Amino acid sequence: MSGERKGSKMSTSNIRIKKICAWCGNEFEAQKSTTQYCSKRCAEHAYKDRKRQEKKQRVETYEVRRVETSKNDALKDKQYLTVIEAAQLLNRTRYGIYKLIYRGTLKAYRLSSQWTVIKKSDIEAMIEARPYERKPKTTETVSDENGEAVTEFYTTKEIIEKFRVSNSWVFALGKAHNIPKVYHRGKTLWSKAHCDRVFTAKPEPPKEYDWISYSEVRAEYNLTHDQLHNYVKYHGLRRKKVGKYTYVLRSEIDAILRPPTR
Structure with a gap:
């Protein structure tokens, strides 16, 4: 029995694996599959080179x-x-x-x-103007003006697509009408019932004093014409042209350019 074990052990140790030395590139026979170098000299050279590279x-x-x-x-x-x-x-x-x-x-x-x-x-x-504020967790609830929990929501994108309004107008009306909202995975969710009521209501046509000219906006916010044009185009703001002058709604431009208050 002992002879069989001894013979088995010797046959395992005599196995040779042909490998290529990772340092000198020469072929050699190794007893272990994890052996990388053909000699101690090559292993030492590789170690020193690794330390130099580090x-x-x-x-x-x-x-x-x-x-x-x-x-x-x-x-x-x-x-x-x-x-x-x-x-x-x-x-x-x-x-x-x-x-x-x-x-x-x-x-x-x-x-x-x-x-x-x-x-x-x-x-x-x-x-x-933009300090970090901890947003409520998804498990937290929001209540309406009557103290009842809000359970159905729109995303900002859904409001824009459904009611055909701009991104800035969503936040402007949300602030003006105090629409309940929560945050979920980086998105703002708005109370569906409040949005249906606010955005489907036929808005009163803007009064003459609700409009502000490009030149007045540029002077108030110290902008160039190109910067203002980019803001209007990027956010899809409403505008009108009277003669050679272009006007935008003050409420919409303020919602974009006026920094949030703490």
Whole structure:
């Protein structure tokens, strides 16, 4: 019995696996499938090379961070930034900064067709106007004016598609009529009953004093014509033209450009 076991053990240990050395590239025979090197010398060379690469990576990472830090330190002393510099400061892409500008979240100044500047104070104002607020969990409920729980909701997108209104108008009417809302997975959900009542009601036609001209908006919010045009187009705002002047509704433009109050 012992002889059989011994013979079995010896036959297992005598198995040879042909492999290629991960360091020198020569073919060798290994006893284990996990063996990577043909000799101790090759294993030591590979270990030293691995340590050199790790050190090189640490140095390169440190240098990249040092350069980024020096760039950010230089930007901190500048009052006016380009779009690329603003992207570096906020750790965003250039496209992401333009998206903030077109949405009206970040104010910018277009001095020419290829020259846009952003005040650092406007970046700080944008951040200050939007403090993080804990949104209610999906398990939390919302009640209407009578204290009854609201159970049916519309998403903002559903309201826009059903009632053919703009995104800014949804939030403007929601604020004006205090429509109950909750938040779910990054989306705003509005009380279905309240939306049906508010958005299906035939609105009164805007009065003459409800409209504000492009030039008045530009002066009040310090915008260029192109910036204002982008806001109107992006948010689908209502507008009218009288002669050579273009007007928008003050309530809609204020809903976009006026920062939220705490």
